[in-house]
Structures are given as C-alpha cells and as structure tokens.
C-alpha cells in the first residue's frame with residue numbers, strides 16, 4: 696500500500712479525543728487550506744466553515760449533538776454551513792472575482808454565466824440546498840484526507856440537530872445552515888475504536904470494472 700492509503704487505513708472516526716492535545720497553528724492552517732482548495736460545482740463554493748475553539752460555545756452545542764464527547768474534547772470543532780439561497784448577485788460576485796483574479800474581461804465569462812443561470816439558479820430551493828450540501832461533503836472529504844496525511848485525528852459527524860446549531864451559531868441571519876460538522880484533534884489512548892479492524896466492501900463488491 697502506498698503512503699497515502701496507509702494513512703487512510705490509519706485514520707478512523709475518532710470517538711474519544713485526548714482533550715489535553717491541541718493542533719498546532721501551522722497544522723490547523725494546512726487543514727483549512729485543504730478545505731479552501733476543495734473543488735466545487737462551477738467553483739461556486741456555496742458554503743462557509745466555522746472553526747470553533749472556544750470551550751463555552753462547544754459546551755452549548757454539545758447537547759444538540761447527542762452529547763457526543765468529541766464536540767468538547769477535540770482540539771477544534773468545524774462547522775460546515777451551506778448557503779440556503781444562491782441568487783444572481785452571488786453568481787455575479789463570483790464571476791467578477793474570476794475576471795479580477797485572472798485579469799480577464801468579464802464578458803469572456805458570459806458562457807459560464809449562462810450555464811450557471813440555466814442550472815443552479817434554476818434549481819428549486821430544495822434543489823439548491825441539496826446541490827450546496829453536495830459541495831460541502833467534498834470539502835469534508837478533503838479535510839479528512841488532509842488530516843490523515845498529517846496524522847491528525849478527525850471525526851465527521853452528522854449526529855446533531857441542524858436547527859439548534861443554526862440557532863446557537865446565529866446562522867439563519869447569515870443565510871446559512873449547518874450541513875455537517877467535524878471534530879479534529881488527537882485520539883485518546885483509551886479509545887478502543889482505534890483498534891477496530893476496518894470494515895469496507897471488498898473490491899469485487901464495490902467496483903464494477905467494465
């Protein structure tokens with residue numbers, strides 16, 4: 696197995712973190728950069744990520760996450776919140792950013808604008824939400840791989856009540872809603888799950904080679 700896959704084998708959804716161990720600023724920035732560099736549909740990145748260190752805020756969120764200990768024991772809690780609405784002004788702003796970043800005439804992007812207008816901007820509110828959430832999960836996946844690469848532990852988590860998280864974090868006012876969360880830090884030596892053998896479909900079950 697190559698080093699990358701070895702690290703993926705090493706990682707596991709950490710149930711018990713060592714609360715005394717914290718991620719260094721440098722490693723944290725590397726993890727956040729992996730999230731930032733994540734691809735997204737048309738590059739629209741329809742989400743924001745909240746990086747929470749503050750213990751009091753995490754104590755407040757914990758009951759809304761089935762009291763899972765990772766929320767308070769991990770070094771950091773990350774909230775992946777997707778935009779609830781994608782409108783024309785959001786898209787215009789993005790296209791302006793491309794033109795500016797690449798020093799390109801804005802009208803060169805008319806084709807891309809049409810594509811986005813005919814797809815994403817035409818989705819129903821539910822469709823937009825589903826589309827935005829899909830993009831969030833790519834960023835989550837990148838975080839998990841980047842963390843494994845740095846031998847930093849993580850737990851992706853869907854076990855929480857989004858409406859309560861949104862309320863506590865004031866996300867509604869920002870047009871955002873919690874899609875998924877992740878805790879990152881270092882495993883406790885007492886977490887017996889680190890010794891569990893991985894359960895995955897075998898290649899014959901998973902892949903259809905045509």
Ligand SMILES: Cc1cc2nc3c(=O)[nH]c(=O)nc-3n(C[C@H](O)[C@H](O)[C@H](O)COP(=O)(O)O)c2cc1C
Nearest residue numbers: 706707708709710763850851852853854855875893
């Ligand atoms: C989107 C997502 C949500 C998850 N939610 C939780 C959770 O709320 N709590 C938890 O302890 N594990 C959670 N898990 C961990 C999975 O149970 C775990 O990834 C899976 O059983 C495979 O095991 P492994 O990651 O340890 O290899 C979640 C995983 C994913 C990808």
